[in-house]
Amino acid sequence: NQKSVYNFNAGPSALPREVLEKAQSELVDFKESGMSIMEMSHRSATYEQVHNQAIERLRSLFAIPENYEVLFLQGGASLQFAMVPMNFLAEGKKASYIMSGAWSDKALKEAKTIGEVYEAASTKDVNYNRVPSSEEITFEETDAYVHITSNNTIFGTQFHDFPSTGNVPLIADMSSDILSRPIDVSKFGMIYAGAQKNLGPSGVTVAIIRKDLLDHANSGIPAILKYSTHSSSNSLYNTPPSFGIYMLGEVLGWMQQQGGLEKIAKRNEEKANLIYDVIDNSNGFYTGHAEKGSRSLMNITFRVADEELEKQFLQEAKEAGFVGLNGHRSVGGCRASAYNAVPVEACQALQKFMLDFQEKCK
Ligand code: PMP
Numbered sequence: 404n405q406k407s408v409y410n411f412n413a414g415p416s417a418l419p420r421e422v423l424e425k426a427q428s429e430l431v432d433f434k435e436s437g438m439s440i441m442e443m444s445h446r447s448a449t450y451e452q453v454h455n456q457a458i459e460r461l462r463s464l465f466a467i468p469e470n471y472e473v474l475f476l477q478g479g480a481s482l483q484f485a486m487v488p489m490n491f492l493a494e495g496k497k498a499s500y501i502m503s504g505a506w507s508d509k510a511l512k513e514a515k516t517i518g519e520v521y522e523a524a525s526t527k528d529v530n531y532n533r534v535p536s537s538e539e540i541t542f543e544e545t546d547a548y549v550h551i552t553s554n555n556t557i558f559g560t561q562f563h564d565f566p567s568t569g570n571v572p573l574i575a576d577m578s579s580d581i582l583s584r585p586i587d588v589s590k591f592g593m594i595y596a597g598a599q600k601n602l603g604p605s606g607v608t609v610a611i612i613r614k615d616l617l618d619h620a621n622s623g624i625p626a627i628l629k630y631s632t633h634s635s636s637n638s639l640y641n642t643p644p645s646f647g648i649y650m651l652g653e654v655l656g657w658m659q660q661q662g663g664l665e666k667i668a669k670r671n672e673e674k675a676n677l678i679y680d681v682i683d684n685s686n687g688f689y690t691g692h693a694e695k696g697s698r699s700l701m702n703i704t705f706r707v708a709d710e711e712l713e714k715q716f717l718q719e720a721k722e723a724g725f726v727g728l729n730g731h732r733s734v735g736g737c738r739a740s741a742y743n744a745v746p747v748e749a750c751q752a753l754q755k756f757m758l759d760f761q762e763k764c765k
Pocket residue numbers: 414478479480481482506552554555556557576577578579597598
C-alpha cells in the first residue's frame with residue numbers, strides 16, 4: 404500500500420523499482436548467509452563476489468577497454484574535484500577546464516587550490532544555456548589534462564560530442580549522465596561519477612582511469628587520496644561502502660536486462676522528448692533554459708510564462724504526485740530529471756500534466 408509518486412529528483416533520484424524489491428527480498432538474509440550484506444566482512448568471499456560482479460558488469464555495459472582500471476571510491480564527485488589535480492596535475496604543468504556550469508566551476512575552484520589551472524572555454528556569459536562548441540575550446544599540448552563536465556545537472560545542458568584532445572588526457576565528470584548512452588571510453592583519460600543519479604545510492608563514486616596515467620601520477624600525497632592505492636587493492640584498501648556497491652551491481656544488472664546502453668539511450672531520448680515537445684509547442688507558455696543543440700536528456704530545465712503561474716504550476720504538480728520539479732536553488736524555475744530509472748510512464752504523466760496546466764491557464 405505504498406504512496407505512488409513520479410520521482411523527478413535531481414539526485415539522489417529514482418532507482419529501478421525491481422532493484423529495490425530485490426534488495427528488500429534479500430536484505431535480512433543475503434544468499435542464505437544468515438545476515439545482511441551490510442553485516443558481513445568486506446573480506447568475505449560472499450562480499451567479494453558482489454564487489455567483483457559489480458566491476459565486471461560495469462566493464463561489460465560500458466565496454467571499458469582492458470587498459471582502464473575501474474575503482475569504487477567514496478567522498479562523492481566532489482572529492483574527485485580535489486583528487487584529480489592532486490594525482491594528475493604535476494608540478495610545473497597546467498590543467499585546463501571547460502566551463503559549462505556550476506559543477507565545472509566547483510571543479511576548477513578546487514583544482515586552483517592544488518596547482519595551476521585555467522579556463523579552456525566558458526559559456527558563463529550566456530548563463531550556461533549551452534555547452535562550448537569544440538571550436539571554442541582552446542588548450543595547450545603540454546597541459547596535464549583537460550577537464551569536462553559531460554552533463555550539467557543544474558542548467559540542463561549536455562555535451563553530445565566530445566572535443567578531441569589528442570595526447571592530452573580528457574577527464575570527464577559524468578556524474579549526471581554516466582551510462583545513459585554508449586560512449587567511446589577510449590577517448591577519455593578518466594571518467595568519474597557519483598553513483599546517486601544513474602548508478603545507485605549515494606556513497607559510492609565510480610572512477611574509470613587509463614592505466615598509464617596511474618603510472619605517472621603524483622606520488623607525494625596521502626595514500627588514501629592516491630588512485631594507485633585503490634587500484635592496487637581492487638578498491639578494497641579500506642572498508643568500501645559495501646551496501647552501496649551491492650546496490651550499484653544490482654542497478655547494472657537491471658540495465659543489462661533492459662538490453663544495454665543502446666536501448667537505454669533510445670528510451671532516454673523518447674522520455675526527454677515528451678517534455679521538450681510540450682515546451683516547443685507551447686507558444687512560449689513554457690520556455691526551455693538550454694539552447695536546443697545543448698539540451699540534456701537527463702535534466703530538463705524550463706520556466707513557466709510568469710512567476711505567479713510558475714509557483715502555481717509547482718504547487719499543483721506537487722499535489723498531483725510529481726516530486727523534485729523545483730529548479731536548483733541557485734537558478735530557480737523548474738527541472739525534471741529523467742534519469743535511467745525514471746519510467747516512460749512518469750514522463751508521459753508529466754507531459755499530460757503540463758499540457759493540461761497550460762490549457763487551463765490559457
Ligand atoms: N558533478 C555533477 C555534474 C553533479 O551533478 C554533482 C551533484 N549533483 C556533483 C558533481 C557533486 O557530486 P557529489 O554530491 O557526489 O559530490
